[in-house]
Amino acid sequence: MKYTPEFRRRVLDLVKAGKSVAQVAFDLGVSDQTIYNWREQDLIDSGLKPGTTSTDNTELIAAKRRIKELEAELAIHQRAAELLKAAVPPKGGSRPSP
Secondary structure: OOOHHHHHHHHHHHHHHEEEOOHHHHHHHHHHHHHHHHHHHHHHHHOOOOOOOOOHHHHHHHHHHHHHHHHHHHHHHHHHHHHHHHHOOOOOOOOOOO
């Protein structure tokens, strides 16, 4: 399930305010592990713990997606070039005599 950033922030604020992870998880219908993951990511995003920030992770996912698109385009162009080579014979090296 996908949760909004606002919902995640609300959950983390409740935990920071002193409510237990188990109680917040039960009250809001979120798994304990999900809340622990969000808390871990929040520490990374805040610079309190080393790791890949949410922003960096989003950019990395977008970059990987773009790389796959470009690789697919390149494969199409390479295949087209191969087909063209097979269909069009190379120009002869000899010149017609005058």
